[in-house]
Amino acid sequence: MTRVSEIMQTMEYGPSVEDSTAVRDWLSRRGRFGHFINGSFTKPGQTFETRDPSTGEVLAHVSQGTEADVKAAVRAARRAQKGWAALSGTERARHLYALARHVQKRERFLSVLETLDNGKPIREARDIDVPLVARHFYHHAGWAELRDTRFPGLAPLGVCGQIIPWNFPLLMLAWKIAPALAAGNTVVLKPAEYTPLTALAFAEICQEVGLPKGVVNIVTGDGATGAALVKADVDKIAFTGSTEVGRGIAQALAGTGRRLTLELGGKSPFVVMEDADLDAAIEGVVDSIWFNQGQVCCAGSRILVAEAVAERFETLLRARMARLRVGAPLDKSTDIGAIVDPVQKDRILSICRAATEAGAELVGGQSQDGCFIAPGYLKNIAPANPGAEQEIFGPIATFSTFRTADEAVELANNTRYGLAASIWSESATVATDLAARIKAGVVWINSANIFDAAAPFGGYRESGYGREGGAAGMLEYLAEPPVRPARDAATTVPVATPERATTAGQGIDRTAKLYIGGAQKRPDGGAMYAVPGGLAPLGGRKDIRNAVEAATKAGKWAAMGGHGRAQVLYFLAENLAARADEFAGRTSPSEVEAAIARIFHYAAWADKFDGTNVQAKAGHLVNVLPEPYGVIGMTCPNAQPLTGFLSLVLPAIAMGNAVVAIPSQTDPLPVADLYQVFDTSDLPAGVVNIVTGARSELAPVLAAHDEVAAFWHAGPPQERAAIDRAATGNLKPVFSIQNRDWTGPQAQGEDFLRHATRCKTIWMPYGALPAGSGSAAY
Ligand code: NAI
Numbered sequence: 119m120t121r122v123s124e125i126m127q128t129m130e131y132g133p134s135v136e137d138s139t140a141v142r143d144w145l146s147r148r149g150r151f152g153h154f155i156n157g158s159f160t161k162p163g164q165t166f167e168t169r170d171p172s173t174g175e176v177l178a179h180v181s182q183g184t185e186a187d188v189k190a191a192v193r194a195a196r197r198a199q200k201g202w203a204a205l206s207g208t209e210r211a212r213h214l215y216a217l218a219r220h221v222q223k224r225e226r227f228l229s230v231l232e233t234l235d236n237g238k239p240i241r242e243a244r245d246i247d248v249p250l251v252a253r254h255f256y257h258h259a260g261w262a263e264l265r266d267t268r269f270p271g272l273a274p275l276g277v278c279g280q281i282i283p284w285n286f287p288l289l290m291l292a293w294k295i296a297p298a299l300a301a302g303n304t305v306v307l308k309p310a311e312y313t314p315l316t317a318l319a320f321a322e323i324c325q326e327v328g329l330p331k332g333v334v335n336i337v338t339g340d341g342a343t344g345a346a347l348v349k350a351d352v353d354k355i356a357f358t359g360s361t362e363v364g365r366g367i368a369q370a371l372a373g374t375g376r377r378l379t380l381e382l383g384g385k386s387p388f389v390v391m392e393d394a395d396l397d398a399a400i401e402g403v404v405d406s407i408w409f410n411q412g413q414v415c416c417a418g419s420r421i422l423v424a425e426a427v428a429e430r431f432e433t434l435l436r437a438r439m440a441r442l443r444v445g446a447p448l449d450k451s452t453d454i455g456a457i458v459d460p461v462q463k464d465r466i467l468s469i470c471r472a473a474t475e476a477g478a479e480l481v482g483g484q485s486q487d488g489c490f491i492a493p494g495y496l497k498n499i500a501p502a503n504p505g506a507e508q509e510i511f512g513p514i515a516t517f518s519t520f521r522t523a524d525e526a527v528e529l530a531n532n533t534r535y536g537l538a539a540s541i542w543s544e545s546a547t548v549a550t551d552l553a554a555r556i557k558a559g560v561v562w563i564n565s566a567n568i569f570d571a572a573a574p575f576g577g578y579r580e581s582g583y584g585r586e587g588g589a590a591g592m593l594e595y596l597a598e599p600p601v602r603p604a605r606d607a608a609t610t611v612p613v614a615t616p617e618r619a620t621t622a623g624q625g626i627d628r629t630a631k632l633y634i635g636g637a638q639k640r641p642d643g644g645a646m647y648a649v650p651g652g653l654a655p656l657g658g659r660k661d662i663r664n665a666v667e668a669a670t671k672a673g674k675w676a677a678m679g680g681h682g683r684a685q686v687l688y689f690l691a692e693n694l695a696a697r698a699d700e701f702a703g704r705t706s707p708s709e710v711e712a713a714i715a716r717i718f719h720y721a722a723w724a725d726k727f728d729g730t731n732v733q734a735k736a737g738h739l740v741n742v743l744p745e746p747y748g749v750i751g752m753t754c755p756n757a758q759p760l761t762g763f764l765s766l767v768l769p770a771i772a773m774g775n776a777v778v779a780i781p782s783q784t785d786p787l788p789v790a791d792l793y794q795v796f797d798t799s800d801l802p803a804g805v806v807n808i809v810t811g812a813r814s815e816l817a818p819v820l821a822a823h824d825e826v827a828a829f830w831h832a833g834p835p836q837e838r839a840a841i842d843r844a845a846t847g848n849l850k851p852v853f854s855i856q857n858r859d860w861t862g863p864q865a866q867g868e869d870f871l872r873h874a875t876r877c878k879t880i881w882m883p884y885g886a887l888p889a890g891s892g893s894a895a896y
Pocket of ligand 1: 281282283284285308309310311339340341342343344345346348358359360361363364366367381382383384414415462465509510511
């Protein structure tokens, strides 16, 4: 037996294992689980084992959901939806509040179950995951209550299919279910195959609190079950998981018009500036990279350190790493638990092997018996090294240095992902400068991995689209009221195939040109096609490429600020008004009048679509800022060519984007007449680029372009599938706008501005909390 005097010498922690008796009793009582459909558990079907990754022990047998199971769950959700949506906000709030209370009552049980099934340290499950689950249901009970006040006129989507990963099983369930229910939707949720147990325990809680049958349905199974849910009759899919699977889901949904949010992978930078509090930053690394064994989508897995402090930082890092305890997840003094499954462990080790074979040096990171890997990092790693490019999703970071802030930003942005960033500097100027320049959906200043139900979370670029948390998250589960299409809206306009009627130089009046980079250009090849009132240029792939290139150079437009952009737009309205009669000849006096009004409308908004400061955790200032995407591609309506075009282009540019627009194919000349108005209004070159021609050829090329960050489509629905498929390449969101009266009030407003921006959530210490002590993990 260890003597007290020996303990005083070694200062070793003794074992302090959380009691798992209650959970084990529950597991042995339940043993084999069916699905949770329409308020009760089905008889188990074909089952698979779920294991404790730290020991390999089988915990339970869980059913593999079939297509029929998924259909039954969707049917139950569909039946329940109308009744659920018909409840008052207060009634729905009470149900959500009851779920929160019961999660709190079962906090210990749920934490132990999560730790057993997932392998994460009990301290994390108990102190972070489960309290945040309760917080999510409380917060969204509030949104249920306030839905109609805060989001007037918006309606729930219907039935939502939700697919979640294994790294935060119960927390991801809460992130998905709470907002969906608050908005008035019903759900079918599929947990990850490695970690289905807390979702099944949550199903019991739904029974306990008397949640109406069919509002929450849970179907367990693997990717095949997930794929069946994607194919099922649901109105939305919300997915968190790998970028590859997310891309496949986007492809599967192409052209269906169903809503999709994707929260995917990351390779987030952890930037330590020369003036950082290094001790605090080291604790930040622990919270950011070694939290949950590094199996965190927003882990700051690329450590970037200012050269001047790199040596000192690395010494501190090694010392801290050596003190982290790897071991039994149920032990309260364990820092690093088990990797979720041997498959994931092999994946992590194989990336590390590839990284070292390509010349990187692995410090620490040894594989241990069972599903354990010691914390570590890869140094001397070239940008093209597989360890630098791939998401390792384990307790291994990369370590590199930089000299200047510009270089730090360049390295930070040198990735296809854009989920999060953690920035360490004692200078507010330096930290906020970096926060503005790093392309990521969440930025933590002098902190890392802090989450809260009120703070929107989600990615830029290939980390996905859509937000979870706060008002932005609620909007992902609400829809605009259906709009009655105008009689002459685009759907009723036949899409003419442009005739390659004539080519350049045959003596025909060809005043119409493309508008690229602020200059009028002939289309590549010089072909024109017949349209009412003359000929229009038939743009091609090369014109689209040139237009996108011009748009990417218009970056200063965003930097002008809202007031500067408003002035240009007001001037544009003035100049169009001066030529109103001339434009009326091409369209109609009422359309020109509506076009001028629309420009005034967005000039007004340019400096008023604000960010918010949300009430997340005490001791933090959490700003949610709308940022422009950069370049937005768009196909504009065929009907009402002038107001249709302006209704799309104006909100996008008012928010600081540059656009490449394909105007009405059938009647593009009213838009071609605008070029001169743009030129006389001081609109900087490249902010608006216009390529006329065959939409079915041009739109997929534009939607596939890597420099285009978002796509808007207003036009015949049959164009949509090709655009959606093309957009999945770099995972750009597609905003599809129903046909409407483009001169009317339903073709303008905040919804357009929201789609013209994506929010960046910036956390910084504020008030009494010392920098660095605000991280989630400890
Ligand atoms: P995954 O993306 O395959 O699994 C996530 C969820 O999607 C699970 O519920 C799974 O059953 C489901 N799924 C799998 N294939 C599907 C399909 N074709 N259609 C619909 N649903 C499907 O992730 P996996 O294989 O478990 O992990 C692989 C890698 O993905 C990790 O090493 C990590 O790099 C990344 N990952 C990222 C996560 C994040 O939070 N962003 C979470 C989990 C994994």
